[in-house]
Amino acid sequence: MADLMNVSYDTLIPNNVGLSSDRKVLKALEKWHPGYLDWWQGQGPDGFQESLVYLRTAVSVDPKGWAKFDYVKMPQYRWGVLLAPQVEGRTIPCGEHLGEPAWQEVPGEYRSMLRRLVVIQGDTEPASVEQQRFLGATAPSLYDLRNLFQVNVEEARHLWAMVYILQKYFGKDGREESAELLQRQSGSTEKPRMLGAFNEATPDWLSFFMFTYFTDRDGKMQLEALAQSGFDPLSRTCRFMLTEEAHHMFVGETGVGRTIQRTCEAMNEAGISDPYDIDKIRALGVIDLPTIQKKLNLHYTLSLDLFGAEVSTNAANAFNSGIKGRYQEVKIDDDHRLKDATYPVSEYVDGEILLRDVPALTAINMRLRDDYTKDAAGGVKRWNALFRKYNIEFELILPHEGFHRQIGVFAGAPIAPDGTIISDQAWQKQSEQWLPTKADGDFIQSLMKPEWESGRYAGWIAPPRVGIDNKPGDFEYVQLHMA
Amino acid sequence: MTQPLKQHLIDPEICIRCHTCEDACPIGAITHNDDNVVVDADKCEHCLHCIAPCPTGSIDNWRVVTTAYSVQEQLEWLELPEQQDILATTSDSADTQTENADVIALLAQAQQGAGEMACAPASATRPVQNLFTQSEPLRARVQGNFRLTEQGADSDVRHIILDLSNASFPYLEGQSVGITPPGTNQNGRPHRLRLYTVSSPRTGERPDTNNLSLTVKRENHGLCSNYICDLKRDDMVNLTGPFGSSFLIPNDAQTRLIMVCTGTGSAPFRAFTMQRQREMAAINGSMKLFFGARTPQSLPYFGPLNKVPGAFLDKHFAFSRVENRPKTYVQDRLRADSSSLAKWLIDRKTYIYICGLKAMESGVEAAFFDIMKGADQDWQAVKTEMLKDGRYHVETY
Numbered sequence A: 001m002a003d004l005m006n007v008s009y010d011t012l013i014p015n016n017v018g019l020s021s022d023r024k025v026l027k028a029l030e031k032w033h034p035g036y037l038d039w040w041q042g043q044g045p046d047g048f049q050e051s052l053v054y055l056r057t058a059v060s061v062d063p064k065g066w067a068k069f070d071y072v073k074m075p076q077y078r079w080g081v082l083l084a085p086q087v088e089g090r091t092i093p094c095g096e097h098l099g100e101p102a103w104q105e106v107p108g109e110y111r112s113m114l115r116r117l118v119v120i121q122g123d124t125e126p127a128s129v130e131q132q133r134f135l136g137a138t139a140p141s142l143y144d145l146r147n148l149f150q151v152n153v154e155e156a157r158h159l160w161a162m163v164y165i166l167q168k169y170f171g172k173d174g175r176e177e178s179a180e181l182l183q184r185q186s187g188s189t190e191k192p193r194m195l196g197a198f199n200e201a202t203p204d205w206l207s208f209f210m211f212t213y214f215t216d217r218d219g220k221m222q223l224e225a226l227a228q229s230g231f232d233p234l235s236r237t238c239r240f241m242l243t244e245e246a247h248h249m250f251v252g253e254t255g256v257g258r259t260i261q262r263t264c265e266a267m268n269e270a271g272i273s274d275p276y277d278i279d280k281i282r283a284l285g286v287i288d289l290p291t292i293q294k295k296l297n298l299h300y301t302l303s304l305d306l307f308g309a310e311v312s313t314n315a316a317n318a319f320n321s322g323i324k325g326r327y328q329e330v331k332i333d334d335d336h337r338l339k340d341a342t343y344p345v346s347e348y349v350d351g352e353i354l355l356r357d358v359p360a361l362t363a364i365n366m367r368l369r370d371d372y373t374k375d376a377a378g379g380v381k382r383w384n385a386l387f388r389k390y391n392i393e394f395e396l397i398l399p400h401e402g403f404h405r406q407i408g409v410f411a412g413a414p415i416a417p418d419g420t421i422i423s424d425q426a427w428q429k430q431s432e433q434w435l436p437t438k439a440d441g442d443f444i445q446s447l448m449k450p451e452w453e454s455g456r457y458a459g460w461i462a463p464p465r466v467g468i469d470n471k472p473g474d475f476e477y478v479q480l481h482m483a
Numbered sequence B: 001m002t003q004p005l006k007q008h009l010i011d012p013e014i015c016i017r018c019h020t021c022e023d024a025c026p027i028g029a030i031t032h033n034d035d036n037v038v039v040d041a042d043k044c045e046h047c048l049h050c051i052a053p054c055p056t057g058s059i060d061n062w063r064v065v066t067t068a069y070s071v072q073e074q075l076e077w078l079e080l081p082e083q084q085d086i087l088a089t090t091s092d093s094a095d096t097q098t099e100n101a102d103v104i105a106l107l108a109q110a111q112q113g114a115g116e117m118a119c120a121p122a123s124a125t126r127p128v129q130n131l132f133t134q135s136e137p138l139r140a141r142v143q144g145n146f147r148l149t150e151q152g153a154d155s156d157v158r159h160i161i162l163d164l165s166n167a168s169f170p171y172l173e174g175q176s177v178g179i180t181p182p183g184t185n186q187n188g189r190p191h192r193l194r195l196y197t198v199s200s201p202r203t204g205e206r207p208d209t210n211n212l213s214l215t216v217k218r219e220n221h222g223l224c225s226n227y228i229c230d231l232k233r234d235d236m237v238n239l240t241g242p243f244g245s246s247f248l249i250p251n252d253a254q255t256r257l258i259m260v261c262t263g264t265g266s267a268p269f270r271a272f273t274m275q276r277q278r279e280m281a282a283i284n285g286s287m288k289l290f291f292g293a294r295t296p297q298s299l300p301y302f303g304p305l306n307k308v309p310g311a312f313l314d315k316h317f318a319f320s321r322v323e324n325r326p327k328t329y330v331q332d333r334l335r336a337d338s339s340s341l342a343k344w345l346i347d348r349k350t351y352i353y354i355c356g357l358k359a360m361e362s363g364v365e366a367a368f369f370d371i372m373k374g375a376d377q378d379w380q381a382v383k384t385e386m387l388k389d390g391r392y393h394v395e396t397y
Helices: A023-043 A108-131 A142-169 A171-183 A205-227 A232-270 A278-282 A289-305 A313-320 A360-389 A424-434 A438-447 B020-024 B071-075 B086-090 B094-110 B223-229 B263-279 B302-307 B330-336 B338-345 B360-374 B379-388
Strands: A052-058 A067-073 A342-349 A352-359 B005-009 B030-032 B037-039 B061-065 B138-147 B157-163 B176-179 B194-197 B211-217 B236-243 B256-262 B287-293 B314-319 B350-356 B392-396
Touching: A023 A108, A023 A142, A023 A171, A052 A142, A108 A142, A108 A171, A108 A205, A108 A313, A142 A171, A142 A205, A142 A232, A205 A232, A205 A289, A205 A360, A232 A278, A232 A289, A232 A360, A232 B020, A278 A289, A289 A360, A289 A424, A289 A438, A313 A360, A342 A360, A352 A360, B005 B037, B020 B030, B037 B071, B094 B194, B094 B236, B157 B223, B176 B223, B194 B211, B194 B223, B194 B263, B211 B223, B211 B263, B256 B263, B256 B330, B256 B338, B256 B360, B263 B287, B263 B350, B263 B392, B287 B302, B287 B330, B287 B338, B314 B330, B330 B338, B330 B360, B338 B360, B350 B360, B350 B379, B360 B379, B360 B392, B379 B392
Parallel strands: B256 B287, B256 B350, B287 B314, B350 B392
Antiparallel strands: A052 A067, A342 A352, B005 B061, B030 B037, B138 B157, B138 B236, B157 B211, B176 B194, B176 B236
8 A cells, every 4th residue: 555644756756646556647647747847848947957956845745744855956856746645534525515425536427617627726837837937037046046946846746736636537638638738828829828817927026926925825725725625636635735835925925025124124224214205215226115015906906816706606516516615614614505695795886886795605706815815914914014113104005806807896997906986097097006017117127137146135135034944044045057 | 940941932024824834733732813823832742743844934933931922922923032041030049140150160161262252153053051050950861871982991981861851951062061969078068060061962862852962981080970970771860051152053054164072072073963964964075073082992982973974074083092003183183184174274164163171272273373374374363263253162171
């Protein structure tokens, strides 16, 4: 029997699912592997494939010793298939099958719904690697460069996680979907990635930090919901992915925090107290706080769109069938079937924002989005604490749910960040104050100069408070190999 | 004084509230509100399951306290409190003060060679000191007492392992502990305390064992050393300390260590080497050891030392009493390695540690002087810089 805690290296693909005795799936994955490596070389981090990067590799799903840190060349990273340990006697936590034993095989009636969920989740993983592939060239430090690559290799491992589910449980369809996952490409006109936010560019490091904070947090919430799935292999794979996803949240939260900290420090040093004295602040070589708010507005709203329509029958079906639960489903104190429950959902009718109670079953997306907003507010609170620390009067705010939306009831509605409904004309006129302009982007771009010396940081960002794996400040996180 | 407690805390400034630790905790000792994730000191059993999965490093924080910070208190923190000075707040009796003066005097005497400027390396872990005092010592159980020198050798050096049971005694490599032999002297006063440098790394003889080891040489008529060398398994010993705040290693993996010792002066270097093997096993070429003894048979840890790969620890042994061989001292071995040492000495990443008999100091310094002179450098200037940076450390007796 396979050792389900420790990762087996007896096949080319590290795994804790007993691949060596599962010839069919092993063969399918080995066939997929070369194409994957081609994708990584072609669409993965540009220019650093030969560098030695201090990365963590999952070697066990046992919390006590799950990760090992060492230098590795990224193409040689041991991507593998890792599932959290099976919970004995686990039952379906929601919907009409509540309380029945969790499925170990795909239930036939939900096959296509399940496949679609897995494919959508799987599609986001390589997409973010593609979006971030040119960032290495402008990394503000070796520490940040390493964090970028850690995020990249783990997103790529998440692709593996989803491909394993497809190959193992979906036969020929699964093989085809797996191949497609390597063919779609972020931002491509012919074969774009499936979700909007994953076709947007990540042009600079502040965007990267905002992306990992806001957009990866959507990923986290989706994984949390899928971790509640009655289909046990999906639940287990998502539970383990969440352990890795936490690092991505960390990169985002501390990245934005360090950017803010440096700006505040520079303002204090220069004796500038007005955060809106933008030209003077930019002249210090740091990103002014109003621009940071604009970036926040953009990334937060793009991420809200990822949750789909507020009222959705697809979401209701997924919940009702036990395929996808709510955030922390098992900790919620209700009937887990949502027979008669209602949930308040915003509506935009005739230029008015109304709150209406709808059947909770159809408002699953909305509820997850609300949990997301609450989760996202935590970091914003931390960032705001920095302003108090540096005695600067400023506050970052999550904009109103109706601001700058493309999907759902607010799509295209002219709503200001504070929730005021304005005219289309006013929106057009003022959007420059709320969303980053090309000039803002150009300014940020002008600061994006790489810093390759160990322990040194670009002038627009503060060093981290602690190193990765407890390493000291001047640790060489990436041993560069410049071709 | 209540028994001090090593409390597990999460740094709220670094934590991102991902709750991974909460999921990893097998006994539900971790909880949270919207702002912070915190560890309940009443529940935490220090199993460390939560440490590795934390993506931020915020989880690995510890404070020695007399009263634990409550969950409620922690939930409201914006930042971690500093380590409180346990000594100043808990022990102010006259007796304790005399005792502290004793320890300070002993340490100052031992570290005289580095002068008053001696300070800890910038990246060293902040040491906890004086947790246990003579009036309230830590009762440690003897786990083992092994002779390190061969039976026929001219000295009897012992490796003593002391089990600390459930007590919190957070020592660092290079720190010392105090032992007072039981009984009283002819004036009816307790015997004087003796200091011994710990020879195990902070995580114990084996990773995560709560014990420490000492390296003790039996001295003729030495009251305390004979007491210790005669200890048997399961005997109980009164320990005080930990003591010492400057003879510590940097945590920075880029630093290089030159360690020079004789006899039981090897104790801290055994701890340094083991600590680096545990924390930075992949880093080769960053440690040199110059070790002097009369013969290989009387060199403590000769066997285990030989098993440490040369790439990890560059070893230079000097023997002064081997038949038909010229007498060799550590300073001779230093000079023989001068071309490499010359480069190390002027590198600001290099740290020097000298430990052993007082008599060795002058010879070692003379060797450094010559090596620097050969490289057109002024040893005094180099040494002053090192002292200022906490890169030059001496502990001799």
